[in-house]
Amino acid sequence: MDWKPVLAAIEAATAPHIGSGKVADYIPALARVDPSKFGMAVVLGSGEMLTLGDSHEPFSIQSISKVFTLSMALRWFGESVWDRVGREPSGSAFNSIIQLENEKGIPRNPLINAGAIVITDMLVAASSADAVVNELIARLRRFSGDETIKIDEEVAESESATGSRNRALAYFMASFGNMNNSVEESLGAYFRQCAVRMSCRQLARAALFLAFDGRDPITREQMVSREYCRRINAVMMSCGHYDNSGDFAYRIGLPGKSGVGGGILAVAPGHGVIATWSPGLNAAGTSMVGAVALEELVEATGWSVFV
Numbered sequence: 001m002d003w004k005p006v007l008a009a010i011e012a013a014t015a016p017h018i019g020s021g022k023v024a025d026y027i028p029a030l031a032r033v034d035p036s037k038f039g040m041a042v043v044l045g046s047g048e049m050l051t052l053g054d055s056h057e058p059f060s061i062q063s064i065s066k067v068f069t070l071s072m073a074l075r076w077f078g079e080s081v082w083d084r085v086g087r088e089p090s091g092s093a094f095n096s097i098i099q100l101e102n103e104k105g106i107p108r109n110p111l112i113n114a115g116a117i118v119i120t121d122m123l124v125a126a127s128s129a130d131a132v133v134n135e136l137i138a139r140l141r142r143f144s145g146d147e148t149i150k151i152d153e154e155v156a157e158s159e160s161a162t163g164s165r166n167r168a169l170a171y172f173m174a175s176f177g178n179m180n181n182s183v184e185e186s187l188g189a190y191f192r193q194c195a196v197r198m199s200c201r202q203l204a205r206a207a208l209f210l211a212f213d214g215r216d217p218i219t220r221e222q223m224v225s226r227e228y229c230r231r232i233n234a235v236m237m238s239c240g241h242y243d244n245s246g247d248f249a250y251r252i253g254l255p256g257k258s259g260v261g262g263g264i265l266a267v268a269p270g271h272g273v274i275a276t277w278s279p280g281l282n283a284a285g286t287s288m289v290g291a292v293a294l295e296e297l298v299e300a301t302g303w304s305v306f307v
């Protein structure tokens with residue numbers, strides 16, 4: 001594919017939108033980011049990388065970390081993951097609590113906060129909070145080939161200091177017996193996984209296995225089985241953007257995951273992985289400019305899974 005016109009079309013489509021949307025301010029340390037940033041990286045199966053803008057600059061991956069912890073949990077525990085968390089779209093905000101009472105403390109899916117907290121709780125119960133976070137960072141470093149990836153401890157602390165809603169979700173699930181560790185221990189790991197800082201280049205590279213049947217095409221390491229890779233992508237398509245998942249599927253048609261730091265990770269099965277970053281968000285917490293960039297990319301490449 002000739003990428004030059006594709007990248008030019010993405011630049012032209014995004015330019016009028018740069019700075020639009022609202023930067024997340026519910027975590028004070030996230031609110032300080034420059035809203036005019038935009039970066040994008042596309043990594044292909046060959047390892048070739050196409051980039052635009054601030055693709056080097058690390059940002060807080062936030063909820064995008066939920067995809068990596070879900071992959072770890074499916075690898076460690078297999079089908080039993082689904083005893084404690086569902087796989088249906090929630091149609092609700094990322095931090096919503098309302099379904100949890102009716103559904104007896106079983107979160108709708110692993111990509112909303114409640115579901116991701118349960119996934120992290122499973123991982124922590126099998127090791128420890130530190131071990132889970134260290135394993136996550138080690139994998140991200142290994143796959144992006146970059147030893148500098150780390151947790152922004154200030155963001156993690158800021159998140160914990162303002163984490164009443166996540167504590168409410170976790171204690172509510174604990175009351176139904178769906179937490180296996182102390183709430184604080186599992187939340188400590190959850191807050192830290194959200195505070196990992198990575199650039200678009202690192203993120204797209206680290207997730208490349210998701211576009212190639214669970215196997216990293218460069219190192220040839222099988223990260224998750226082919227069956228689970230397919231299913232992680234299915235959950236990303238149906239649940240990756242909370243109550244904006246339908247709109248994202250309609251506009252872009254790729255499995256994706258948003259984070260309130262302004263990142264979007266999108267998987268084009270068989271083609272490659274795309275990471276975008278622009279801090280202005282829509283009401284559901286999806287990056288406005290990132291979604292425009294991805295919309296243009298699928299238009300120009302024909303990479304939507306719906307063609």
Ligand code: DON
Pocket residue numbers: 061062063064094095113159166194258259260261284285286
């Ligand atoms: O749990 C939280 O509030 C955040 N650390 C993560 C939320 C997030 O990224 C939602 N995504 N769009």
